[in-house]
Amino acid sequence: MNLERIPNEEKLSLSRRYYLGGFAFLPFLWLVNVLWFFREAFLKPTYTEQPQIKSYVKKSALGLIVWVAVLTTWITIFQHFRAQWGEVGDYLSFTIPLGTA
Amino acid sequence: MVVVVATIKSVSFYTQKDGQQLIYTPFREDTETVGQRALNSMLNAFIMIGVILVMTLVLVVLYKYRCYKVIQAWLFFSNLLLLFFFSLIYLGEVFKTYNVAMDYFTLAVIIWNFGVVGMICIHWKGPLRLQQAYLIMISALMALVFIKYLPEWTAWLILAAISVYDLLAVLCPKGPLRILVETAQERNETIFPALIYSCNVNIPHGVSLSPVVAMAPTAQPEDDGGFTPAWVNQQQHQLGPMQSSEDSRREIQELPSARPPPVEDDEERGVKLGLGDFIFYSMLVGKASATASGDWNTTIACFVAILIGLCLTLLLLAIFKKALPALPISITFGLVFYFATDNLVRPFMDQLAVHQFYI
Numbered sequence: 001m002n003l004e005r006i007p008n009e010e011k012l013s014l015s016r017r018y019y020l021g022g023f024a025f026l027p028f029l030w031l032v033n034v035l036w037f038f039r040e041a042f043l044k045p046t047y048t049e050q051p052q053i054k055s056y057v058k059k060s061a062l063g064l065i066v067w068v069a070v071l072t073t074w075i076t077i078f079q080h081f082r083a084q085w086g087e088v089g090d091y092l093s094f095t096i097p098l099g100t101a
Numbered sequence: 102m103v104v105v106v107a108t109i110k111s112v113s114f115y116t117q118k119d120g121q122q123l124i125y126t127p128f129r130e131d132t133e134t135v136g137q138r139a140l141n142s143m144l145n146a147f148i149m150i151g152v153i154l155v156m157t158l159v160l161v162v163l164y165k166y167r168c169y170k171v172i173q174a175w176l177f178f179s180n181l182l183l184l185f186f187f188s189l190i191y192l193g194e195v196f197k198t199y200n201v202a203m204d205y206f207t208l209a210v211i212i213w214n215f216g217v218v219g220m221i222c223i224h225w226k227g228p229l230r231l232q233q234a235y236l237i238m239i240s241a242l243m244a245l246v247f248i249k250y251l252p253e254w255t256a257w258l259i260l261a262a263i264s265v266y267d268l269l270a271v272l273c274p275k276g277p278l279r280i281l282v283e284t285a286q287e288r289n290e291t292i293f294p295a296l297i298y299s300c301n302v303n304i305p306h307g308v309s310l311s312p313v314v315a316m317a318p319t320a321q322p323e324d325d326g327g328f329t330p331a332w333v334n335q336q337q338h339q340l341g342p343m344q345s346s347e348d349s350r351r352e353i354q355e356l357p358s359a360r361p362p363p364v365e366d367d368e369e370r371g372v373k374l375g376l377g378d379f380i381f382y383s384m385l386v387g388k389a390s391a392t393a394s395g396d397w398n399t400t401i402a403c404f405v406a407i408l409i410g411l412c413l414t415l416l417l418l419a420i421f422k423k424a425l426p427a428l429p430i431s432i433t434f435g436l437v438f439y440f441a442t443d444n445l446v447r448p449f450m451d452q453l454a455v456h457q458f459y460i
Contacts, residue, residue, distance in 0.1 A: 028214035029221070036228045078207070082204075
């Protein structure tokens with residue numbers, strides 16, 4: 001769907017829904033929100049709904065950064081300490097790399 | 102297609118023959134004699150085509166009687182299955198191949214995000230590029246599943262048979278796909294977005310539309326001059342104990358906007374290609390890369406053949422302005438090139454290399 005063709009109120013409602021949806025553990029949705037509406041929010045001449053779209057995009061970006069930070073920390077910890085954790089590590093793992101002889 | 106080839110090359114899971122076959126191809130191919138094998142594979146192919154035909158008819162009937170909810174629910178669940186379950190398996194295999202550890206938590210987040218955003222993009226509203234990307238990914242996943250679970254000769258026979266079926270279903274007046282598309286045209290509706298891949302081309306409003314209108318003497322007041330019937334291709338897929346209904350459909354549809362008033366320019370333009378097309382093209386190329394003795398030569402030859410076929414099809418589409426089956430031309434070229442390259446070109450090149458004779 002093309003953003004050019006839908007009226008401003010719909011854009012606002014779409015952005016809002018993407019923002020609210022992202023709270024269901026969906027940082028990817030926030031990312032899509034940011035990328036898709038970036039132009040709309042910041043690079044276009046002002047229109048009535050723009051400040052609200054801007055705020056949604058900013059909040060989505062914020063949420064996204066938080067998620068990325070959390071995930072990165074967790075992944076680093078996991079990869080580093082997995083072997084040392086023994087059983088718990090195996091239990092948490094989906095795939096376990098094979099050792100080299 | 103690139104995705105499928107890359108996966109086949111790197112992840113051996115998809116080329117292992119662990120003896121499991123889809124329930125729709127009950128005949129084994131590891132039989133004693135060549136004749137037996139040929140017979141079995143033909144029977145397999147018939148069964149598959151029969152299944153596809155039945156599913157197509159069911160879809161057409163549902164569409165005719167306006168059971169839209171049923172169709173939508175069906176599509177919804179099959180996409181759900183594809184996006185979550187198959188991508189889970191796929192990711193698992195990729196990680197195993199690259200020997201990377203992955204924990205359940207991160208995996209859950211990834212799959213959940215991928216799946217939900219995919220459902221949103223395809224069935225609701227989302228950026229066009231993302232929707233296209235998702236459609237491509239699920240087509241690739243389907244193609245990979247087919248490559249793994251269909252035995253050799255059956256796969257090639259199915260490809261050939263499907264092209265013929267496609268030709269018949271789209272061009273014959275009684276073909277189910279033609280009925281589908283004409284019904285859609287009568288009702289002035291677009292076919293479900295979950296089944297088509299649309300390459301939207303933005304044409305500025307100032308473009309003159311009169312030549313297009315002239316070509317469509319029977320054009321209805323609002324709709325397009327050229328219109329293409331759909332080729333419905335549905336497959337049911339069963340993996341072990343799982344009961345899953347997967348269907349994908351293809352159609353080529355070109356909607357040149359034939360309306361003089363610029364208000365109506367909101368119609369989508371551009372070519373629409375059905376998803377089944379993607380699946381079978383990818384399957385052909387994937388099979389070529391998996392099983393060819395000529396390795397890259399054959400793969401690239403098939404790739405090129407399919408692209409050429411597609412260009413020809415689009416050309417014909419522009420000429421005829423009718424619905425056209427996308428499969429026959431490309432698949433025919435692809436098959437011809439595959440067998441020719443495999444059996445003729447490869448030994449030739451080998452001999453040249455052995456004798457250090459450069460052309």
